[in-house]
Structures are given as C-alpha cells and as structure tokens.
Amino acid sequence: MGFLTGFFALFFYAAVIIFVAGVGFKISQYARTPAPLKVPTMPAPLTRKGVAFRLFTEVVFFKSLFRANKWIWILGWMFHFALLLVLLRHLRYFVDLNSPLWSWVILIQPFGKYAAFAMLAGLVGLLVRRFTVERIRYISIPSDYLMLILLLFIGITGSLMTFVAHTDIVQLKNFIGGIMGFSFDAHMPSDFILMLHLFSVFMLMIIFPFSKLLHAPGIFFSPSRNQVDNSREKRHLAPWAAKLEEAE
Amino acid sequence: MAKAKVTPPEMREYPVIPVLKPDAMKSDGPFIAKPMHQEPLNFPGELVDNWEEKAVEKLGDLVGRYRSLRVYLDSCVRCGACTDKCHYMIGTSDPKNMPVARQDLLRQVYKNYYTPLGKFFDKMGWEWGTKLIGAKKMDRSVLDDWYNYYHQCSQCRRCSVFCPYGIDTADISMAARDIMDHIGHGQKYCNEIIAKVYKIGNNLGLPEPALADTLEGLEEDLEDETGIAVQVPLDKKGVDILLVTPSADFFAEPHVDGLMGYAKVFHEAGVSWTISSHASEAANFGMFIGSYENMRRISLRIREAALDLGVKRIVFGECGHAWRVAYSFLNTLAGPFDFLDPKYPVPQHICEFTYNLIKEDKLTFDKSRNDDMVLTFHDSCNVARATRMGDFPGGQFVIPREVIKAACNNYYDMDEDTIHDLTYCCGGGGGLLTDDLMELRVKGALPRMEALKAVTEEHGVTHLAAICAICKSQFTKVLPYYNFQMDQIVSVHQLVSSAIILDGQVTDDDD
Numbered sequence: 001m002g003f004l005t006g007f008f009a010l011f012f013y014a015a016v017i018i019f020v021a022g023v024g025f026k027i028s029q030y031a032r033t034p035a036p037l038k039v040p041t042m043p044a045p046l047t048r049k050g051v052a053f054r055l056f057t058e059v060v061f062f063k064s065l066f067r068a069n070k071w072i073w074i075l076g077w078m079f080h081f082a083l084l085l086v087l088l089r090h091l092r093y094f095v096d097l098n099s100p101l102w103s104w105v106i107l108i109q110p111f112g113k114y115a116a117f118a119m120l121a122g123l124v125g126l127l128v129r130r131f132t133v134e135r136i137r138y139i140s141i142p143s144d145y146l147m148l149i150l151l152l153f154i155g156i157t158g159s160l161m162t163f164v165a166h167t168d169i170v171q172l173k174n175f176i177g178g179i180m181g182f183s184f185d186a187h188m189p190s191d192f193i194l195m196l197h198l199f200s201v202f203m204l205m206i207i208f209p210f211s212k213l214l215h216a217p218g219i220f221f222s223p224s225r226n227q228v229d230n231s232r233e234k235r236h237l238a239p240w241a242a243k244l245e246e247a248e
Numbered sequence: 249m250a251k252a253k254v255t256p257p258e259m260r261e262y263p264v265i266p267v268l269k270p271d272a273m274k275s276d277g278p279f280i281a282k283p284m285h286q287e288p289l290n291f292p293g294e295l296v297d298n299w300e301e302k303a304v305e306k307l308g309d310l311v312g313r314y315r316s317l318r319v320y321l322d323s324c325v326r327c328g329a330c331t332d333k334c335h336y337m338i339g340t341s342d343p344k345n346m347p348v349a350r351q352d353l354l355r356q357v358y359k360n361y362y363t364p365l366g367k368f369f370d371k372m373g374w375e376w377g378t379k380l381i382g383a384k385k386m387d388r389s390v391l392d393d394w395y396n397y398y399h400q401c402s403q404c405r406r407c408s409v410f411c412p413y414g415i416d417t418a419d420i421s422m423a424a425r426d427i428m429d430h431i432g433h434g435q436k437y438c439n440e441i442i443a444k445v446y447k448i449g450n451n452l453g454l455p456e457p458a459l460a461d462t463l464e465g466l467e468e469d470l471e472d473e474t475g476i477a478v479q480v481p482l483d484k485k486g487v488d489i490l491l492v493t494p495s496a497d498f499f500a501e502p503h504v505d506g507l508m509g510y511a512k513v514f515h516e517a518g519v520s521w522t523i524s525s526h527a528s529e530a531a532n533f534g535m536f537i538g539s540y541e542n543m544r545r546i547s548l549r550i551r552e553a554a555l556d557l558g559v560k561r562i563v564f565g566e567c568g569h570a571w572r573v574a575y576s577f578l579n580t581l582a583g584p585f586d587f588l589d590p591k592y593p594v595p596q597h598i599c600e601f602t603y604n605l606i607k608e609d610k611l612t613f614d615k616s617r618n619d620d621m622v623l624t625f626h627d628s629c630n631v632a633r634a635t636r637m638g639d640f641p642g643g644q645f646v647i648p649r650e651v652i653k654a655a656c657n658n659y660y661d662m663d664e665d666t667i668h669d670l671t672y673c674c675g676g677g678g679g680l681l682t683d684d685l686m687e688l689r690v691k692g693a694l695p696r697m698e699a700l701k702a703v704t705e706e707h708g709v710t711h712l713a714a715i716c717a718i719c720k721s722q723f724t725k726v727l728p729y730y731n732f733q734m735d736q737i738v739s740v741h742q743l744v745s746s747a748i749i750l751d752g753q754v755t756d757d758d759d
C-alpha cells in the first residue's frame with residue numbers, strides 16, 4: 001500500500017465517519033428537541049398528508065423561495081437540481097451497475113454529465129450575487145464565500161476529468177470498491193486532478209455537520225413548515241411543559 | 249395628543265428596495281423595565297452581575313427546549329430571500345432590520361458557545377476562526393444591539409413566509425427578549441402591562457368597578473341608538489358565552505364601536521353572554537416577551553373565568569396577537585377545555601361567530617348605512633400568518649372579508665402583495681405600541697400606507713377596516729403622518745354594528 005493510497009483511504013474513512021455521525025447526531029438532536037407550541041406559518045395544512053405535500057413543494061421546488069425572489073430561486077434551484085443529478089451519476093463508482101436494481105444509474109449518466117454546467121453556472125451566479133447585491137454582501141460572512149468556492153472547486157475539478165483529462169475510472173472503481181471492503185490491494189489512481197477532486201469532496205463532507213449545510217436536514221424539522229394546523233382540536237404539550245404543569 | 253416630531257419616509261412610486269443606511273436606527277431602544285415591572289413576572293429587577301454568563305446559559309436552555317430555535321439558528325444559509333421583506337427594513341433602511349441580520353445578532357452568540365467550531369475557536373482564542381464563521385462573544389455591544397433591534401421586530405412573521413426553511417424571526421426575537429428578561433434587562437412597556445394584568449386583570453389597569461360603569465354606559469348608548477335593551481353583561485354566571493376581548497375595546501376609538509357590534513350580534517343570535525372582570529383582557533403580552541411561563545399564567549385566567557362563570561363557549565373579540573395565543577396556544581397552555589360544549593371550537597373568533605350567523609341568514613343588514621364609506625381590509629399580521637378561522641386553510645382571510653361585505657356595499661382589496669399571508673404589519677405589533685418607539689412605528693407603517701394610498705387613488709377607498717386592537721391604535725396614531733385622517737381606521741364589527749337591524753328596531757326609514 002503506497003502513501004497516496006493509505007492517505008486517501010484514511011481520509012475517506014474519516015470523512016465518511018464524521019459526515020454520517022455528525023449529520024446523524026444533528027438529526028437525532030432535532031428530533032429530540034421538543035416543539036412546545038404550534039407555530040406553522042399559516043395558512044397551513046390540516047392533515048399530515050397535507051404537510052407532506054407542503055414539504056415536498058419546499059424541498060423539490062423551493063416554493064417559498066420562488067415567492068420571495070426569482071433570481072435566487074433560479075440560481076439556487078439550478079444549482080441544487082444539477083447537484084442532485086451529478087450525485088446520482090456518481091453512484092456508478094459505488095454500486096454494481098450490472099445489478100438490475102441500479103440500471104437506472106446508467107440511464108441518467110448523460111444528464112449527470114451535462115448537469116455539471118448548470119451546477120457551475122448556478123454557483124457562479126450565487127457567488128456574483130454575494131459580491132454585487134448590497135444587502136447580500138452585508139449579511140455574508142467569510143464562510144459563505146468559501147462554501148461556494150469549495151463547491152465550485154469540486155465542480156471544476158470534476159468537470160476537468162469528465163470533459164478534458166479523463167481519469168482511469170476502472171482503477172478508481174477498484175480502489176473505492178477495495179477500501180469499502182477494507183482491502184487495500186487496488187491503489188489510488190495517481191491522477192492529480194482526481195486527488196484535488198477527492199480532497200475537496202472529503203473536506204465538504206467533514207464541514208457538512210458543522211455548517212449551514214445543515215439546512216438540508218433542517219428543512220424537514222422546521223416547525224413553521226412541518227406542523228399540522230390542528231391546535232384547537234389537539235393539545236400539543238411538550239414534556240417539559242407537562243412537568244411545569246405537574247409542579248403546580 | 250400632539251404628533252411627536254417624526255418625519256415619515258417618502259412614499260415610493262414603485263416598491264424599490266431601499267439603499268442600506270447602516271446604524272440608521274441605532275439607539276438605546278425603548279425604556280428599560282424597572283424592578284417594579286420585572287419582579288411580578290419573576291425576573292430579576294435589574295441587570296445581574298454575571299449577566300454575560302447568565303445570558304449564554306439561558307440561550308442554551310432555550311435551544312434545548314425549542315426545536316424551532318435550534319433548527320432556525322443552524323439552518324440559515326444567508327441566501328438573502330428575506331432581506332427586503334420586513335416593513336421596518338423598508339421603512340428605516342437600517343440593515344440590522346433585515347430579518348437575517350436581526351437573527352444573526354443572536355446566531356453569532358449561539359455559534360460562539362453552542363457549535364463545535366465556535367467553541368473550538370473561542371477556546372483557542374483564534375479570532376480569525378470566529379470571524380470566519382461569524383461567531384461572537386457575548387458582550388455589552390451585543391446586548392445593546394439585542395435590546396435595540398429585537399425591539400424593532402413586531403413578530404409579524406412576514407419574513408418566515410419567504411424563507412426557504414420557514415425561519416421565523418419572530419421566534420428568535422421572542423427568545424432574545426426572554427433571555428434579556430432573565431438577566432434583568434427587560435422592556436418597560438411589555439412587562440409593566442403584564443404586571444397590570446396580574447394585579448388588576450387587564451392591560452389598561454381598568455379595575456372592576458370602572459369596567460362595570462363603562463359597560464353600563466355602553467348599554468345606555470346602545471339603547472339610545474336602537475331603542476332596544478341590548479345587554480353588555482359583566483361577570484354573569486351560567487351564561488352561554490364568555491367573551492374575552494382586548495381592554496381597548498372598552499373605551500378606545502374605534503375599538504369600542506366594535507364591542508357594540510359584538511353585543512348586537514349576540515343579542516340577535518339570542519345567546520346569553522358575559523365579559524369577565526377576572527379575564528378582562530384578551531391580549532397576552534407573555535408571547536411578546538417569549539415567556540412560556542408568563543404566557544401560561546396569563547392564559548390560565550381565561551380558564552379560571554370560564555370555570556367560575558360556568559359558561560359553555562369562549563369567544564374572542566377583535567385582537568390580532570390575542571387570537572394567535574388563543575387559537576394556536578390556548579388549548580396547549582390552559583387546556584383541556586373538556587368542560588365546555590364540545591359542539592363548538594375552543595376558542596372561537598367573533599368573526600367566525602358572526603359569519604356563521606350570516607351564512608344561516610340570521611342577521612338583517614341595511615348595507616346602505618355604510619354607504620358613506622369605501623372600505624378595504626388590513627389583514628392583521630398575527631391573524632393572517634399564525635392562526636386560522638373557520639374550518640379551511642385561509643379562512644382567516646375569507647371570513648372577515650365576508651363579514652365586511654355582508655355589512656357594506658363598497659369594498660376593494662389592496663395590492664395582492666400586501667394582503668392575505670403577504671400582509672404588512674401595521675408597524676406597532678409585538679410589544680412596540682409605545683410612545684418611546686414612535687419613530688419606528690411611523691417608519692414601519694410605510695408599506696401599508698403605500699398600499700392604502702394606492703387603493704385610495706384607484707378606487708376611492710375611504711376607510712381601512714381591521715380586527716386587531718393594536719392595528720387600530722397604531723393606525724389612529726400614524727395615519728396623520730401620511731396625510732390621512734386618524735378616523736379612517738374602523739373596526740370590522742363597527743361596520744356590522746352600523747348596518748345590522750335588530751329585531752324590533754325602529755329605523756329612520758320607518759319613521
């Protein structure tokens with residue numbers, strides 16, 4: 001096992017553990033924290049099904065953002081949807097494409113490939129907004145810029161491999177397949193761009209649970225969006241509030 | 249009362265977004281509560297010695313108790329969607345009145361003490377790190393900004409409509425105020441009023457004998473007007489309905505005309521009802537200061553009154569924030585209300601009550617009696633975005649309008665970006681309806697005034713109807729700053745009162 005293989009294997013494990021444990025912890029923390037009052041932004045759905053639909057429109061179409069600002073919506077939605085396609089296309093490095101379960105991953109390959117441009121365009125647009133629109137410049141903190149730059153860097157290095165300097169995909173699959181099964185026979189392809197790509201991807205995964213990227217799980221836990229409007233019919237007593245009542 | 253010297257902002261031809269004017273509204277904030285205002289609420293009388301520590305501690309406590317707060321503080325991506333949505337931002341141009349900037353005042357402290365990166369950088373003393381993630385230590389300048397800018401938020405929730413994650417700056421303002429109360433740095437206006445509620449029973453400090461007097465006077469006025477003995481009972485046991493209404497309804501204009509409207513509607517409906525001197529206030533300022541404990545204590549008076557008087561139903565009068573606490577929280581805070589008649593929702597809004605009678609064709613109106621007015625309706629922020637009326641989502645927009653239209657011939661809506669759930673706050677909600685915040689109140693009314701001006705010019709609208717005691721008082725004060733008359737604001741049930749023809753009432757037309 002060479003140094004590079006060892007380094008990237010360890011980095012891979014570290015990133016995956018921090019990402020999974022970190023996001024898992026935050027999700028369980030959100031789930032454990034009580035919501036003592038009914039505070040959906042009205043008008044709100046009257047049933048759980050309605051809430052599922054409301055969340056669906058928020059997560060898939062960014063509905064509130066659409067009402068708020070068409071520019072942010074276009075740029076943001078383009079970036080996220082393209083990101084989704086890119087990530088789905090990436091599944092081919094991790095799954096067995098011959099299995100019928102995963103055959104759809106082959107179908108979306110061309111979409112995922114060209115989605116890279118939409119993703120980059122969206123990111124550039126968001127970055128330009130941050131620099132140029134006075135209000136957004138005022139509220140931005142350094143990490144907001146860095147986050148966009150990091151994603152741009154990932155996107156650019158990835159696209160370079162896809163469209164300019166191809167990397168050895170077979171070797172990469174062997175390497176990833178290997179370290180996922182804790183075997184280190186296949187070594188990391190010594191492709192500099194790929195290393196940059198992976199390095200920045202692992203950085204992103206590590207930062208995820210400690211940053212505003214928590215908006216991804218957060219949206220599902222937001223009381224103003226995920227509560228049913230039924231406060232007159234049902235009491236909504238949090239455990240600590242119940243204790244308060246008992247203490248009287 | 250004379251107009252305080254405040255220059256209202258220019259009305260905009262088009263709704264352009266103002267250029268930022270940093271620190272435009274920097275000040276010491278509203279009057280600070282004295283020990284006599286703090287202590288009845290179980291808060292320390294003045295700023296405690298180790299307040300930095302206590303504030304951070306309280307923040308941690310709240311973050312553990314409120315999922316909303318925790319998720320909101322973590323999730324903001326600073327996308328900017330909310331930055332131009334707040335009426336105070338529009339009216340003052342102060343960037344700290346952008347909802348996200350207002351949130352960040354609290355978020356920066358949260359980051360420093362309650363996120364792994366913030367704790368790490370703080371411990372290492374790496375200033376570049378805290379700057380990188382926008383974290384900040386709790387200190388005097390932070391506290392001063394909190395006190396000033398969290399008292400420039402009317403908790404209207406307009407920003408939360410637009411935020412992709414529904415982040416509600418109102419919740420964050422409430423948390424910040426709760427923290428400040430807990431370190432002895434409360435706001436005089438809110439806390440003084442809450443203390444009055446505990447001591448006397450209502451916000452205005454109107455004692456029981458004075459209240460009885462006032463209501464008797466109203467009965468006389470009603471009889472003079474209609475020739476019919478319409479009652480306005482106080483503390484009557486064994487009746488059907490307990491009416492809980494804001495104390496401003498007992499004598500402020502135009503509120504009191506609304507109260508006469510409720511009385512006439514109850515009379516026509518043939519139900520017996522009463523006001524309670526124990527719960528002679530609908531408003532619950534406990535919400536403004538984000539205090540669950542105080543909100544609950546204030547709510548319990550209503551439960552006690554209902555039990556004591558042996559009523560079957562509870563109906564709320566026209567009051568925006570009160571309706572939020574009533575509709576969304578009352579059942580949770582002071583329920584279960586299983587001792588009331590299960591046929592009716594607990595509580596009901598007076599507009600729901602009147603609307604049901606209209607639908608059943610039980611009320612007679614002579615709409616022409618309101619022909620001297622062309623009306624529009626101001627959706628009160630908390631009714632619109634934090635409650636419902638009726639049994640379908642959006643009933644809070646439909647029902648008051650239907651009530652107005654049943655009583656009036658001339659009605660026009662304001663621009664669609666300023667009504668329903670996109671309504672603008674009147675500028676005086678959320679514990680800001682105090683003279684020491686007059687400049688803020690005038691400036692914050694700008695977007696509503698612009699929308700009103702537009703329908704005035706386009707449709708000849710003459711009057712603005714509202715269902716909130718704060719809106720009514722606020723507009724009475726600020727309309728003149730924008731070259732309107734103070735009496736252009738009316739109560740919805742005032743319109744009902746003018747148009748309704750009581751059974752057996754002799755009208756001018758019959759003479």
Ligand code: HEM
Pocket residue numbers: 058059060062065072075076077079080126144147148151213215216217219325326327412
């Ligand atoms: C449930 C999944 C997700 C939802 C619903 C979601 C939604 C949103 C929305 C509505 C915005 C604001 C609009 C914008 O600026 O683009 C946003 C911003 C952002 N999202 Fe997501 N997102 C999700 C997942 C992710 C993931 C997985 C990433 C990164 C790997 C990500 C990265 C970002 C970034 C960096 C921004 C800030 C953009 C800026 O600086 O303006 N999001 N997200």
Ligand code: HEM
Pocket residue numbers: 083086089090093112113114116119151154155156157158159160161162163166167172194197198201
């Ligand atoms: C361990 C995880 C990852 C691995 C092993 C990986 C590897 C690769 C490889 C080998 C390519 C070149 C594809 C080709 O030559 O056809 C690529 C492209 C790309 N990667 Fe990644 N990547 C990873 C994660 C990510 C993530 C998290 C993002 C986005 C945030 C990303 C964004 C891109 C983009 C935009 C492209 C170009 C478009 C495409 O081919 O889909 N990658 N990646």
Ligand code: SF4
Pocket residue numbers: 323324325326327328329330331347348410411412413414415
């Ligand atoms: S809209 Fe929401 S996420 Fe965007 S800046 Fe405002 S509070 Fe933050």
Ligand code: SF4
Pocket residue numbers: 333334335336345346347350400401402403404405406407408416417418673
């Ligand atoms: S709740 Fe209303 S007043 Fe407060 S920041 Fe949001 S829009 Fe402004």
